[in-house]
Structure formats: structure tokens, C-alpha cells
Amino acid sequence: MKAKAFDSKLFRRILTYTTPYKLLYRGVVATAILLSIVTALRPFLLKKTVDVYIEPKDSYGLLWYVILMGIVLILEGVFQFFFVYWANLLGQNIIRDIRQQLFSHLLRFRMKYFDTAPVGQLVTRTVSDIEQIARIFSQGLFMIISDLLKMVVVLGFMFYMNWRLTLIVVAAMPLLVYVTRIFQRKMQVAFEEVRHQVAAMNTFVQERVTGMKIVQLFNRETIEYQKFKEINQKHNKAWMKTILYNSIFFPIADIISSLCLALVVLYGGFRILDGDKFTTFGDLISYTMFIGMLFNPLRQIADKFNEMQMGMIAGNRVFDVLDAQDDKQEGGTIEAPQFKGKIELQKVRFSYIPGEEVLKGISIGIQPGQTVAIVGATGAGKSTIINLLNRFYEIDSGTITIDDTPIHDFTLPSLRRQIAVVLQDVFLFADTIYNNITLGNPNITRKEVEAAAARIGIADFIESLPGGYDHDVKERGVMLSSGQRQLIAFLRAYLSNPSILILDEATSSIDTHAEELIQHATETITKGRTAIVIAHRLATIVNADTIIVMEKGEIVETGNHQELLQLEKGYYRKLYESQFSESSIQ
Known part of the structure; x- marks a missing residue:
């Protein structure tokens, strides 16, 4: 202009x-x-x-x-x-005041704003x-x-x-x-x-x-x-x-x-x-x-x-x-408690671009303490569900509830405090491992971090690094491998003590040793919590309580590992056969 x-x-x-x-x-x-x-x-x-x-x-x-x-x-x-x-x-x-106001404003934008x-x-x-x-x-x-x-x-x-x-x-x-x-x-x-x-x-x-x-x-x-x-x-x-x-x-x-x-x-x-x-x-x-x-x-x-x-x-x-208010997130008024972990999506429709639906009226029910896996080809809408649960984007229609309360009714900070996400591409700040784990939370002590690392089995890995917990990972964590960054993300999620844990392709690009550590960490931090696991590697989800199979924004199959393998022409069976030999099918 x-x-x-x-x-x-x-x-x-x-x-x-x-x-x-x-x-x-x-x-x-x-x-x-x-x-x-x-x-x-x-x-x-x-x-x-x-x-x-x-x-x-x-x-x-x-x-x-x-x-x-x-x-x-x-x-x-x-x-x-x-x-x-x-x-x-x-x-x-004056510019100090304006800069602080602007940065505070940016922190509250929906992800849609940063997409463009x-x-x-x-x-x-x-x-x-x-x-x-x-x-x-x-x-x-x-x-x-x-x-x-x-x-x-x-x-x-x-x-x-x-x-x-x-x-x-x-x-x-x-x-x-x-x-x-x-x-x-x-x-x-x-x-x-x-x-x-x-x-x-x-x-x-x-x-x-x-x-x-x-x-x-x-x-x-x-x-x-x-x-x-x-x-x-x-x-x-x-x-x-x-x-x-x-x-x-x-x-x-x-x-x-x-x-x-x-x-x-x-x-x-x-x-x-x-x-x-x-x-x-x-x-x-x-x-x-x-x-x-x-x-x-x-x-x-x-x-x-x-x-x-x-x-x-x-x-x-x-x-x-x-002045960009259309993309600013609006939170509810209810302070989210420690969730039991019941999650329901009812006829949820969503599109990043108007007229191009990514989710086409899906309905999902997850009970407290369940581990639910979501699988499907790239672009099927798996990660979109995670974005909507955290309210990074707003749904076009339908409802999403946690413990029978619409997520729009919760304040955003309290909602996200109860949900921890471990992504495939872990982002680490140019800081120490300790600060990347606590993210500046003064309520988390050094002893708590060390004890949590020991419980999920990654204390030896961290202490082997120069400086241990004070090791500077540099910008975006370039000093660590992808598997090491994943382990830091697991510890970060564990210490936040979430009601709901989400693993989004968390083991898709790591070595065997790191995967063993992550498997142990996963078992530890999902215990007693509702967990949603998005995975391409089906070996990591065979023990899930429920597996949801998605294709082009729709749910095409639902069941546990054994039930889905019984479907002769099932989508999940084809995915599994492409990764393992037929002799592995029980």
C-alpha cells in the first residue's frame, strides 16, 4: 500500500x-x-x-x-x-514498548498467520x-x-x-x-x-x-x-x-x-x-x-x-x-484441569485453504489412558488432527472435546499445558540442554531433570556430552544428531507432566540404538496417560490399543493390530506387508 x-x-x-x-x-x-x-x-x-x-x-x-x-x-x-x-x-x-507489544502479539497468532x-x-x-x-x-x-x-x-x-x-x-x-x-x-x-x-x-x-x-x-x-x-x-x-x-x-x-x-x-x-x-x-x-x-x-x-x-x-x-486480529487466537475462560484424557472428535471438517478440505467429517473417540495410533499416507490428515487438538488452527465445523468439554472453552495456555507433543523435526534453541529441557520453567529443578532423565533411560547419553546438561546445542540443535534431539524432546515432554502425550513421527528418522532408547522412553512417559502416536514405522505401534487408518482426510479402518491384519484387502494390511514379509503376519 x-x-x-x-x-x-x-x-x-x-x-x-x-x-x-x-x-x-x-x-x-x-x-x-x-x-x-x-x-x-x-x-x-x-x-x-x-x-x-x-x-x-x-x-x-x-x-x-x-x-x-x-x-x-x-x-x-x-x-x-x-x-x-x-x-x-x-x-x-517508545520503540522498546512497541517492540514488546509486537512480539507479544506475534506469540498469540494462529499458525495460519505464520504459514503465509x-x-x-x-x-x-x-x-x-x-x-x-x-x-x-x-x-x-x-x-x-x-x-x-x-x-x-x-x-x-x-x-x-x-x-x-x-x-x-x-x-x-x-x-x-x-x-x-x-x-x-x-x-x-x-x-x-x-x-x-x-x-x-x-x-x-x-x-x-x-x-x-x-x-x-x-x-x-x-x-x-x-x-x-x-x-x-x-x-x-x-x-x-x-x-x-x-x-x-x-x-x-x-x-x-x-x-x-x-x-x-x-x-x-x-x-x-x-x-x-x-x-x-x-x-x-x-x-x-x-x-x-x-x-x-x-x-x-x-x-x-x-x-x-x-x-x-x-x-x-x-x-x-x-492490527491483524483475524489471525489472533482467542482462548476460552475455563482453566484446564489435569485431564483424565477422554478425547472425542465429532464430524470434524477442516481446510487450510478454503474449498480444499483436509479432514472430511471424521469422528474419533479415545478413552482415558488409551494409546491410539494414527497411520496413513503423507497428506492423509494425521498431523492436522494434532494441530487442531492444540488449537493451532480452528476447525471449519464439528466439535472437539476433552473430558466432554469443548476445547474452545479452555484457556489456551492451560489447554496446551496438558498436552505434550514430540515432533519428528525437533526444534532446539541455541542454548544448553538443561534450558532446552525446562524451557525456562523456574518450577523445574536440576535434580528433577536428572531424575527424570534416569527414569526414561537417557541420563547416560546426556552425561556423556561435553558439559553434560550444560552442553550448548547451538542454533536449532545442530550439535546433536536427530535421535539425540528426539531424546531431549521426550525428556522435555515428560517433565511437563502432561495429561495427553502426542508423538508425531517421533521415530521415523533415527538409528536402532536411539530407537531402543526412545521405545523405553515412550513406555515410561505414556504409562497412565492418553497417548496419540502418528507413525510410518508400523513396528512401533503394534501394541497400540486402537489403530486408526486414514486416507485422503477420511478414516477408512479402525481396530487393533490383529484385527486390522485380518482384513484381506485392508489398507493397514497393505502398509504392513510393504514393510514386513508375509511370514511375519500372525
């Missing part, structure tokens, strides 16, 4: 974040006012020094005026320090876009206010000192304002393109770095490099536009300022030569400073307005995420 040249509604919304910092906000405004006054005093005092003390050769008065100018200069430095420091402090406080929103783009919104908002205050709004105040005070002094010379300066200002306005419009479009290209580059780099193994396995280095070159070129082209506009504008602004100064000196010089008592040498000297104080802020306002505009564009992108 193309941003407005100045979106007042968006600007007012950003300003609402200053409310908790009213005192700091007022301090910045106050120092801006004081700074504008003492800055304009310097040329005025210089005029007085030249006209009243230098020309009459009054050395005593000259000394006192020089001291006075020194005091004014010190005050200007003090006010400048507090103005810059407080403006930046306010900006940093590129990770790199979200990183850009959370980091660099929010950082740009701070510049609205540190480099934009307050700098513009300060410059405008300086210009008003400077013009006041100039008219007081010599209105004729001031009219020459004022006559040149509309031309600079017009050039500035053109520059600002061009830069607004250029900056919008820059932000777009930054987000595109972040997204591309994040995806390729994350998927570097695939890039190298399929020899795509050259192809991906060429793609990056194209994206980088677009990014470079967007920035070059801003450089071009700056290269044109600032020399033109300098020329206008210099011509104005030349006219003032020329006109004022002739007035002095003609004996005009209202025009003095002090006027000419002070006006060389006044013109710089008047034209430089006017010239820089365009640049500062662009800083503010970039912050507004970034703010608009951030607020687009904050």
Missing part, C-alpha cells in the same frame, strides 16, 4: 506511545525552546559587540560582551546535550522497522520542532535589527521551500521502495541461511547467488535514488543560500556607503550567521522530514501486524 505524504492519523497513533513519558516529552520541548533562543542570541550579541564596542574601541565593554557570548555558547551546548539525549531516550523507550507471513519479513518488522520509528523522535519530529523554533526566533531578531535586509532574506525563502517540497516528495517514494527491498532481502537471506543444507545438497549455490545478486541490485538501485535526490537538492539549496547572502551584503554595503544610519557593519556580520541559521534548518527540514517519513512508513508496516 502506498503511504501518504503525511499520515496524520498514523502520526497521532505513534504519539500516543509518548503518554507514559509525559515529563520527558515536555523536557524535550522545553529544551528545544530554550535552545532556539540562546542560538539566535549569538549573532545578535555579535552585532552589538561590533557596533557598540569594536567600532568605538571600547576594550572594557568588548571584554564583558565576549564573556557574555561565552556564557551563551556554554548554555547552548548544555541545552543541546539535554535536547539530543532526551529526544533519543524518548525514542528508545515470511519469517524474514517479520524479523524486519520486529527489528529494523521498529528501530526506524525511533528516528521519528530522535532525528525527525523534535529536530523539526527545534529548527522551526530557531527560524521563528531568528526571524524575530532579524526584523528587530534591520527589516530591510530581512525582507531580502524572506523573499528568497519561498524558492527554497518549493525546492524542498519537491525533494521531500521524491524522497518519500524512494524511501518506501528502500524499506520494501530491505524486507525482501531479509526474507531471502533468512530462508537461504536456514536451508543452506538443501542449497548445497542440490548444488544450487550459483543459482541462489544469482538470485541474491538480482535482489541486491534492486536494493542498491533503491538507495541510489535517494543518493541522487540528495546530490541534486543540497547543492541547489546551497546556491540559493549563497545568492541570498550575496544580495544582503551587496544591498547592505551600498546602504552603508550611502551613509544609512540604520544599517551597520554589525548587521552585515551578524546576517552572515543569521542566514545560515535560517536557511540551514530549512534545508535540513527536508532531510529530517524524510527521516520522519521513513519512520512513518516503518510504523505503518508495524501497525499492519499489530
